Amino acid sequence: MKRLFSGLTLTxxxxxxxxxxxxxxxxxxxxxxxxxxxxxxxxxxASYTTTADMAQLKGGCTxxxxxxxVHNGTDLVVKVTMSWCAAxxxxxxxxxxxxxxxxxxxxxxxxVDGYYVPDGYKFKVKYQRAISDKTKWFGPGWHKITDDNVxxxxxxxx
Numbered sequence: 001m002k003r004l005f006s007g008l009t010l011t012x013x014x015x016x017x018x019x020x021x022x023x024x025x026x027x028x029x030x031x032x033x034x035x036x037x038x039x040x041x042x043x044x045x046a047s048y049t050t051t052a053d054m055a056q057l058k059g060g061c062t063x064x065x066x067x068x069x070v071h072n073g074t075d076l077v078v079k080v081t082m083s084w085c086a087a088x089x090x091x092x093x094x095x096x097x098x099x100x101x102x103x104x105x106x107x108x109x110x111x112v113d114g115y116y117v118p119d120g121y122k123f124k125v126k127y128q129r130a131i132s133d134k135t136k137w138f139g140p141g142w143h144k145i146t147d148d149n150v151x152x153x154x155x156x157x158x
Contacts, residue, residue, distance in 0.1 A: 068113055074153055075157060080098050090142045116143075122137050124153070124155045
């Protein structure tokens with residue numbers, strides 16, 4: 001099985017998503033707990049007004065578990081967006097843009113829909129999916145990721 005999420009298999013990551021926060025779940029020969037993701041950045045603060053709001057914690061994730069994720073393997077702060085407007089090919093709202101600190105991950109934030117490459121930069125990004133992965137360079141602007149992608153920003157040029 002293809003490895004995603006900092007070396008864990010997709011099955012392990014999904015099992016972790018199905019657990020109560022802080023409670024490990026046994027799956028085959030291994031167990032997963034939130035501690036299994038030591039480089040993950042803390043989730044952004046959220047306020048909920050109704051039970052229906054709490055049910056939307058993972059946003060647009062596939063099956064409520066498989067979310068777009070960005071890993072920042074650089075020493076730069078990278079902007080990511082929690083929304084994507086297809087018509088404009090950028091975030092739907094500035095309030096959906098968050099900052100991802102160096103050497104952190106958005107794992108646990110919910111569905112991340114894209115990342116931003118600043119003017120004058122190029123990012124080398126490895127896209128990982130359950131069945132494949134590929135690495136390529138991306139120039140300035142917003143770049144979309146899908147629910148089943150883990151986009152690992154490996155390096156940059158300036």
